[in-house]
Amino acid sequence: MSDTLSPEGATLATPAAAKADSRATRLKNFWADFSRSPVAVISLVVIVLLAALSFGAPWVTPQNPYDMASLDWMDAFLHPGTEGSGGYVHLLGTDNAGRDMLSAILYGLRTSFVIGLSAGALALMVGICVGLTAAYFGGRIESLLMRIVDLQLSMPAILLALVLVAMLGQGVAQIVLALVVAQYAYFARTTHGAATVERGKDYIEAARSTPLPTRRVLFRHLLPNVLPPLIVVATVQVASAIALEATLSFLGVGLPLTEPSLGSLISNGFKYIHTDRTWLSIYPGLFLMVTVVAINLVGDQVRHVLDPRNQR
Numbered sequence: 001m002s003d004t005l006s007p008e009g010a011t012l013a014t015p016a017a018a019k020a021d022s023r024a025t026r027l028k029n030f031w032a033d034f035s036r037s038p039v040a041v042i043s044l045v046v047i048v049l050l051a052a053l054s055f056g057a058p059w060v061t062p063q064n065p066y067d068m069a070s071l072d073w074m075d076a077f078l079h080p081g082t083e084g085s086g087g088y089v090h091l092l093g094t095d096n097a098g099r100d101m102l103s104a105i106l107y108g109l110r111t112s113f114v115i116g117l118s119a120g121a122l123a124l125m126v127g128i129c130v131g132l133t134a135a136y137f138g139g140r141i142e143s144l145l146m147r148i149v150d151l152q153l154s155m156p157a158i159l160l161a162l163v164l165v166a167m168l169g170q171g172v173a174q175i176v177l178a179l180v181v182a183q184y185a186y187f188a189r190t191t192h193g194a195a196t197v198e199r200g201k202d203y204i205e206a207a208r209s210t211p212l213p214t215r216r217v218l219f220r221h222l223l224p225n226v227l228p229p230l231i232v233v234a235t236v237q238v239a240s241a242i243a244l245e246a247t248l249s250f251l252g253v254g255l256p257l258t259e260p261s262l263g264s265l266i267s268n269g270f271k272y273i274h275t276d277r278t279w280l281s282i283y284p285g286l287f288l289m290v291t292v293v294a295i296n297l298v299g300d301q302v303r304h305v306l307d308p309r310n311q312r
Contacts (some may be wrong), residue, residue, distance in 0.1 A: 162253060236299045243292050249261040
């Protein structure tokens with residue numbers, strides 16, 4: 001649909017153009033508020049840099065640390081900065097199998113990002129469906145669903161994840177499923193609280209009085225107004241999922257040894273922590289700590305920006 005002209009000759013924007021302009025304005029205002037915190041901006045840059053390096057690991061690392069044909073056992077336990085038999089310098093040293101530690105860390109970090117983002121996204125979708133359903137229909141459905149959520153929230157996430165992984169077995173898919181089951185309740189509780197507030201407002205009552213399908217009322221009218229707190233929870237839960245995966249792998253019940261994982265790298269180097277080979281455990285631990293802390297700092301600033309009490 002083309003733009004129309006007013007009697008004075010001014011061009012009136014179409015509804016679609018006005019909506020796009022409003023969205024661009026909101027994004028601009030969000031970034032202006034977010035960038036007020038240098039720490040959050042630096043954290044965001046760190047996350048983007050680590051994600052780029054980890055997903056580009058096959059092209060930026062000198063070795064595929066999980067290709068046994070590329071390993072040389074004579075390169076085992078090389079100190080950081082030592083040149084190996086492959087003709088390149090191992091910046092962070094090598095482990096007991098002769099794997100380049102920087103390569104192994106970036107491959108493991110890629111797995112952490114995949115698991116954290118996948119588990120966070122799936123848990124978000126499940127939690128939204130449970131929370132919206134409970135808030136919208138109320139009554140016995142609300143009581144049943146939220147009692148299940150409350151029961152799950154009373155259990156430590158790591159304990160529930162341990163039980164599920166023990167039942168499902170090792171592997172990326174099994175870890176993601178276990179983390180989704182362990183974390184969706186946080187999203188469900190947040191969604192239910194925000195949706196319960198919105199449920200009694202006039203625009204929802206007006207939508208319910210029309211012959212609109214229930215799913216349209218839920219996902220086109222109710223959901224957009226409960227998203228801000230969910231975005232905050234999502235950032236926190238992604239960091240939590242990465243930490244949980246590393247914990248499970250450290251305990252030996254997460255990913256198998258044939259798959260890259262920061263937790264397994266830390267566990268593998270832990271037995272050498274009291275020797276002069278401390279880099280085996282320290283460097284993977286530092287990368288894990290920096291990643292989780294950076295995500296949490298970004299999430300904290302997002303929460304501050306989206307908090308209505310801080311709106312200008």
